[in-house]
Every structure is written in C-alpha cells, then in structure tokens.
Amino acid sequence: MRTLSRRAWVAGAALARQASPQPAVRLPQKVRLALLGLEGHIDEILGPLDRLPDVQLVAVQDTDAGLLVQVSEGKHGAGARRYRDWRELLNRESIEIAGICGANGERAEIIVECAKRKIHIVAEKPLATTVADFQRVREAVSQSSVHLTMLISMRFESRYRALKQIVDRGDIGEAAQIAAQKSYQLGERAEWMRNRATYGGTIPFIGIHMVDLMRFTSGRELMEAVSFEGRVGHPELRDMENTTATIFQLDNRGTAALHMDYLRPDSAPSWGDDRLRIAGTRGVVEYQAATGVTLITGDRAPREIRELPADGSLFLDFIQSVYLGAPSGLSLADIYRANEIVLAARESADRRQIVKL
Numbered sequence: 001m002r003t004l005s006r007r008a009w010v011a012g013a014a015l016a017r018q019a020s021p022q023p024a025v026r027l028p029q030k031v032r033l034a035l036l037g038l039e040g041h042i043d044e045i046l047g048p049l050d051r052l053p054d055v056q057l058v059a060v061q062d063t064d065a066g067l068l069v070q071v072s073e074g075k076h077g078a079g080a081r082r083y084r085d086w087r088e089l090l091n092r093e094s095i096e097i098a099g100i101c102g103a104n105g106e107r108a109e110i111i112v113e114c115a116k117r118k119i120h121i122v123a124e125k126p127l128a129t130t131v132a133d134f135q136r137v138r139e140a141v142s143q144s145s146v147h148l149t150m151l152i153s154m155r156f157e158s159r160y161r162a163l164k165q166i167v168d169r170g171d172i173g174e175a176a177q178i179a180a181q182k183s184y185q186l187g188e189r190a191e192w193m194r195n196r197a198t199y200g201g202t203i204p205f206i207g208i209h210m211v212d213l214m215r216f217t218s219g220r221e222l223m224e225a226v227s228f229e230g231r232v233g234h235p236e237l238r239d240m241e242n243t244t245a246t247i248f249q250l251d252n253r254g255t256a257a258l259h260m261d262y263l264r265p266d267s268a269p270s271w272g273d274d275r276l277r278i279a280g281t282r283g284v285v286e287y288q289a290a291t292g293v294t295l296i297t298g299d300r301a302p303r304e305i306r307e308l309p310a311d312g313s314l315f316l317d318f319i320q321s322v323y324l325g326a327p328s329g330l331s332l333a334d335i336y337r338a339n340e341i342v343l344a345a346r347e348s349a350d351r352r353q354i355v356k357l
Contacts, residue, residue, distance in 0.1 A: 025316065027054040027323045032095045034059040036086045036110055037102020038067040039190060040124035041151045045099045048316045049076045055097075055319065061089045062102070086110055095119060101151075103190070104205060105198035108133035111148070115140035120322055121148040122315060125208045126339050129200030131347075134339055141332075149318040149328075150335045152212045154274075156312035159287045162305055163217040163276065171297055172280030175218040178248075178256035180210040181275040186262045189240065196239040202260060203227060203244050203349065204342040210258050210276070211345075212338045214248075218278050221251040222341055222357050227349035246345045248357075 033055055035042055039062070049055055060071050061083040068082045083089040086102075090113060098114045100107055100123045108128035114121050121141075127150060128134040141148050154160055167175060184206070192198040199205065215222065229244040231237055242263060248256040264273060270289060277286035283297035296302040312329060320326040341357050348355040 022051055024053050025051050025320065025324075027052070027319070029054065029323070031055045031097060031319075031323070032058045032093070033097045033099065034061070034089060034093055034095045035071065035099045035101060036061045036089060037100060037106075037124070038062040038064070038071055039103070040101030041153070042071070042099065042101050044151050044153050044313075045101075045122060045315050046071075046074075046076050048313045048319075051316060052319060058095060059083060059089050059093045061086045087113075090114070090117060090119075097122060100124060103192040103198050104129050104200045105192065105195075108137050111137050112140040115144040115146050115148075118144055118146055120146050122318060123148065123150050125150050125152055126200065126204040126342060127335070128339070128343075129197075129204065131343055134343060138336065147318070147322045148332060148335070149314065149330060150338075151314065152209055152330070152335070152338060153314040154209050154213055155216045156314050156317065156329065158308040158311045159293050160213055160217055160276065161309045161312070162293050163278065163285055163287060165309065166285045166295060166305070167218055167278060167280070171283060171295065172278065172285055173282030174252065175220050175250075175278050175280050176252070176254040177279040178214050178218055178220070178250075178254075179275070179277040179279075180214055180256070180258045181273065182206050182210055182258075182260040183264045183273040184262050185264045185266055185268065185271050186234065186237075186242065187271075189237065194236075194238040194240050199240055201229070201346045201349075202241040202262075203229060203246065203346040204339075206260055207244065207246070207258060207345065208338050208342045210260075210274075211341045212334065213276055214256055214258070215334070215337070217276065218250075220254065220256075222248045222256065223251050224249040224354055224356055225341070225345045225348050226354045227345045229346070229349040244349070246348070 057076050057080050059081045062068050071077045072080045072082050097120045100110050127137050225246055225248050227246040229241040231242050243261045245259045275288040285295045287293045293305040317329045321328040344355045344357050
C-alpha cells in the first residue's frame, strides 16, 4: 500500500466525520452508488451521505488494495464490495450513480462507458485531458441523457458564494479585473501525476477550480488566454508542472490573471493558499485565508464581511436535482465551459500563443 497522500487523507477524514445534525433528504427511490477510483475528492461524495439515507455505497474500485480497505471499512463503506478493475465493477454491479475519481487520463473512457450504461455520473476534474476525449464525453452524455456533474465544489463554499452575492448586488460596480491564486504544498504525488498522458497538466487539473470561480463570482466570460507553465527544480516530478500563469481577456475588455504553484513550504499553516480578488468600477472584494472576505467601496472603508451564506454541497445539490427535480447550482453548460477553457489555456502554454476561448 502506498503512503496516503493528502487527497487520500482528506478521504479518510470524511469517513471519520460524525453524523450531520442537518435534516435528512429523502428520495423517492433507493440509489446505489459506486466509487471508481479513490484518489480524488471522494469526501465531497461520502460526506453528504449522512443526510442521504436512501443512497448506499455498494462498491468501490481502486488499484491500491490499502485504499480499498480504508474506504470499504469506513463509516459509509461498510459492506461495499471491492474491485481492482473498474470494468469488472460495472459488469457485475447494478448501480444508479458512479463517482469517478481515479487518474485523470482514464476518466474520459470511464465516463463514456457509464453513459452508455445509463448510469448518472459524478466525475473528478477535468472530464478529459484531450480535446478529442472531451468531445467523446459530451457526445456520450448527450446521447444517453444521463445526468453528469463534476467535482468543482468551491462554488458551493460560503466565502465564494459571498463574493458572488456582493458582485451581483452591484456593490463593486462592473467587474473589470480578476486575480486568482492556487498554491499547494507538493507533498507526495502519485505516479500518474508525473506523466503528461495520465496527468494532463496542472492548468486543467487545478486551474479548472479557479476558472469556474472567476466566471461564477464575477458574472464575466473569459474570451482569450495566454499561458506559461513549467517545472522549476524537483526533477522527480518529470512532466508535472509546478508553476503556471495565465492571463485572460474578459468579455467587457477587462482582464483576469491566474497563477498557480506547488511551491508552498511544508512549514505553512495550511495545505493550500487559495485567493480570489475582483476589482470593479466602484470597489474591490476579495478572499484570502489570512483576512477572510473583505470589501472596499467608494463610500466605505475596507471591512471584513463576517455574515456569510451557508456552505452548500455539490453532491447533495446533484442528488436533489436528479431525483427531486430541484434546480442545480452547477449547470452542465458551466461544467463544459470550464473544461473548454482549461484545455485551451494549456494549449496556449504548449503552443506559446494567444488562444480564443
């Protein structure tokens, strides 16, 4: 068994959570769930099961026997059958939802197969690592009419929902400039992340979170991009970039900048340092962990916004949309658009030229 990465640790933390005090959400039917791959943000799927008594985790799959034991013997995995091959799982199990959370390079193939079998899909990000595979995914989902969501759950977090509310109210005027950051500790990275064919690049892998957030919070569209990426030091990473920068043109001629790295020191107080700043014609709103959500406008001094909307749950939102007909907080159009943008932004870095989005 490999040493647990941060991603696997997060999954373990989800399994150890106590029952949520929030009310249960009942569904009109029993729903069987399987996890295909256990390295992703499976906590986003497992955590809400406290509120979903009609959803049962019936099977788990991963090539790592240790992770299979950890999840199948955890709080929500009791009794889940274990598989080493995802094809065998799909051939032997009858399921309604597949959580697809393994290596990036194999995700598109699994999504396409699940769509053919009329299985609803909760996929890690990105949906695919190539434009051709992304088109295959879109066609398969369209032809099968299954529901699909993707684990870009940051738009459901209270701080980013607060940014959106502030922009939507008009407090900062028209959004004109966006600055976004994702900085992570390197930690121990899986072997598949060290190869472009199985990883797909740092811009699609973690940039997709901030691309979605920039669009979601600002209400602006990203129209053109130019990117740079590279690996500085850490030869053990091989193909995995540990520094990237992308500049975007907005649809109102404003600009946006996204910079990302895997250079955060191990001594830092948190694994990651995410930041998002939106400057408008009448003020600036931003989030960073050190200061929280802050707002400055022409008529008021800088202040921290302490009253934030409640956190949401991507998986709970998806379940309620599929089985209860509730409106979704993450549309398929937004999912597809985020994938299109990050694949194009990576292409810009590979080709060293501006690309249209």
